[in-house]
Amino acid sequence: MCAMDSHHPHNALTAHYPVAYNTSKWALRGLSRTAAMELGPRGIRVNTQHPGFVETEMTATAPPAFRDTTLRYTPLGRTGTVDDITPLVTFPLSDESSFITGADIPVDGGYTTHGGAKAVSDALRQNRTI
Known part of the structure; x- marks a missing residue:
């Protein structure tokens, strides 16, 4: 089992x-x-x-513009916590994941799911009258 911490979901996924x-x-x-x-x-x-983007000592010093932009493009609208990451680390080590290999597993609040389309989607929804 190999684990890779990208520090930010962009790295290696976009x-x-x-x-x-x-x-x-x-x-x-x-x-x-x-x-x-x-x-x-x-x-x-x-x-x-x-x-x-997970709340850690490292991210506590992130520039406000970086933090704000990351949150704007994260569909769940929040930063992650260590408690959000822990199951990601333990599950692949368990027998319950015995048929998972060669997978890239993001745990990023949906940040990498939209390829930048969230900004367009948000803009269109703001102009829509429902």
């Missing part, structure tokens, strides 16, 4: 900055999928985990 850091995250995704394929016959499962 284009993001800085280039070198983001490239290394995409490389880990490729490595994990190849490892899942090659190690599967030995019963070894390999998955990547991609937490979103």
